[in-house]
Amino acid sequence: MKVMKFGGTSVGKPERMLQVAELVTAGDEPVIVVLSALSGTTNALVTIGENIAKGDRTVAKQEIDKLQTHYQDFISKLVKKEPSIEKAKAIVAEHFEFLNIILKISFSEALSKDILAQGELLSTKLFSVYLEEQGIDHELLPALEFMSIDSYDEPQIGSIKIRLSQLLRKHKAKKLFVTQGYICRNARGEVDNLKRGGSDYTASLIAAAISASVCEIWTDIDGMHNNDPRIVKKTVPVEQLSFEEAAELAYFGAKILHPASIWPAQTYKVPVKLLNTMQPEAKGTTISEISESVGVKAVAAKDNITAIRIKSSRMLLAYGFLRKIFEVFEKYRTPIDMITTSEVAVSLTIDHTTHLKDILKELEPFGTIEVDKDQVIISVVGNEISQTKDIIKRLFGSIVNIPVRMVSYGGSPHNISLLVSAKNKTKILQQLNKGMFGLD
Numbered sequence: 488m489k490v491m492k493f494g495g496t497s498v499g500k501p502e503r504m505l506q507v508a509e510l511v512t513a514g515d516e517p518v519i520v521v522l523s524a525l526s527g528t529t530n531a532l533v534t535i536g537e538n539i540a541k542g543d544r545t546v547a548k549q550e551i552d553k554l555q556t557h558y559q560d561f562i563s564k565l566v567k568k569e570p571s572i573e574k575a576k577a578i579v580a581e582h583f584e585f586l587n588i589i590l591k592i593s594f595s596e597a598l599s600k601d602i603l604a605q606g607e608l609l610s611t612k613l614f615s616v617y618l619e620e621q622g623i624d625h626e627l628l629p630a631l632e633f634m635s636i637d638s639y640d641e642p643q644i645g646s647i648k649i650r651l652s653q654l655l656r657k658h659k660a661k662k663l664f665v666t667q668g669y670i671c672r673n674a675r676g677e678v679d680n681l682k683r684g685g686s687d688y689t690a691s692l693i694a695a696a697i698s699a700s701v702c703e704i705w706t707d708i709d710g711m712h713n714n715d716p717r718i719v720k721k722t723v724p725v726e727q728l729s730f731e732e733a734a735e736l737a738y739f740g741a742k743i744l745h746p747a748s749i750w751p752a753q754t755y756k757v758p759v760k761l762l763n764t765m766q767p768e769a770k771g772t773t774i775s776e777i778s779e780s781v782g783v784k785a786v787a788a789k790d791n792i793t794a795i796r797i798k799s800s801r802m803l804l805a806y807g808f809l810r811k812i813f814e815v816f817e818k819y820r821t822p823i824d825m826i827t828t829s830e831v832a833v834s835l836t837i838d839h840t841t842h843l844k845d846i847l848k849e850l851e852p853f854g855t856i857e858v859d860k861d862q863v864i865i866s867v868v869g870n871e872i873s874q875t876k877d878i879i880k881r882l883f884g885s886i887v888n889i890p891v892r893m894v895s896y897g898g899s900p901h902n903i904s905l906l907v908s909a910k911n912k913t914k915i916l917q918q919l920n921k922g923m924f925g926l927d
């Protein structure tokens with residue numbers, strides 16, 4: 488059995504949904520199809536939630552109506568025969584009625600998650616109606632019945648596997664399943680989600696839970712590129728990556744993959760393929776256990792980084808100092824991304840700043856604290872790059888005019904990270920494209 492995940496743009500237009508139907512029925516192998524919400528929907532739902540939260544119900548209502556019109560238009564082009572038209576209209580009516588009811592009740596965090604879940608519920612139900620109209624046998628699997636996170640917001644593959652297997656056993660004869668990406672239940676049993684871009688994570692978790700032959704991530708680009716195509720003009724697809732390389736790129740900002748989407752597939756040794764819905768014949772990127780070549784493969788940038796420097800002469804020749812500092816971050820459940828040390832100072836970076844104030848207060852007794860906001864981590868990723876000849880010369884040679892705040896080298900054989908001011912992000916990505924890949 489394989490997993491095929493389609494992102495927002497892949498299902499964002501009626502004609503694209505038809506193409507998805509062709510792709511998922513092309514082979515003989517049973518498939519679990521994971522769908523995102525239609526492109527733009529989750530952003531619109533976020534805006535609706537935010538407006539309800541701040542009490543601006545008129546704006547929220549306008550947004551709901553605008554989105555509803557979009558869906559009415561969408562289904563009028565998606566389905567053509569009478570029973571399907573009625574079914575699609577009823578689905579749209581049901582979900583927008585739900586949003587309109589929410590508008591009237593008092594807002595809560597749990598309710599905002601309910602709002603966000605409507606996108607994936609709509610896309611999968613509408614796709615199911617389309618498949619039915621085409622006479623394509625399939626089963627809709629409700630993700631809320633098997634996808635879950637624990638009290639630390641972590642998905643547990645073991646329990647997902649038990650519930651998903653039970654569901655699949657009920658429909659043994661079926662070869663095509665459709666389910667929602669992104670949405671799940673939390674430890675309190677409420678509707679929750681796997682964070683923005685989380686449908687990739689859903690696909691990988693399902694692939695791990697069923698030990699799929701492959702986890703295919705279908706999107707709007709022909710695989711992982713060597714640099715961020717939103718920023719740099721000339722980028723090229725990378726044919727092959729190891730799980731480690733892909734995980735580093737996803738974590739350090741390559742938007743094509745959700746940051747956590749590699750570990751489930753990696754743990755269960757399921758190869759991942761990144762493919763282009765608009766160009767299905769393109770090779771894309773294959774991600775597997777081995778790395779087929781040595782050297783630099785790609786660079787990525789992670790935004791919204793805050794750097795903290797703790798300077799203290801008490802650090803000199805002392806032991807236990809770092810542990811005490813790390814404990815502060817642990818207490819506030821704030822992950823540290825980069826760290827560099829000297830004999831009298833330590834610099835580290837975080838991207839979750841919810842508890843920054845408390846963290847800084849608790850760090851105060853350790854020494855002088857300096858904070859730099861608006862930083863980006865630039866990661867150069869590849870296989871055994873730290874052993875690649877002249878790597879440092881090429882890397883720093885191509886960015887001589889850009890001040891670097893931190894460097895992390897040698898922590899992983901696959902990654903060299905630099906911390907620079909956000910205002911230099913475009914410049915550094917462009918210059919690295921030339922210096923590391925010879926692309927102008």
Ligand code: ADP
Pocket residue numbers: 493494495496497523684705706707708710711712713714715716717740741742743744785787
């Ligand atoms: P989907 O809706 O299918 O999940 P996303 O928008 O989340 O698609 O991810 C695909 C987008 O990721 C591409 O359109 C591209 O702009 C962006 N992207 C950023 N970095 C990279 C990269 N290194 N390689 C490929 N795509 C990238």
Ligand code: ASP
Pocket residue numbers: 494495523524529530606668669682683684685686687
């Ligand atoms: N629809 C969700 C989002 O826009 C999940 C996803 O697309 O992966 O973040």
Ligand code: MG
Pocket residue numbers: 494684687742743744745
């Ligand atoms: Mg995505």
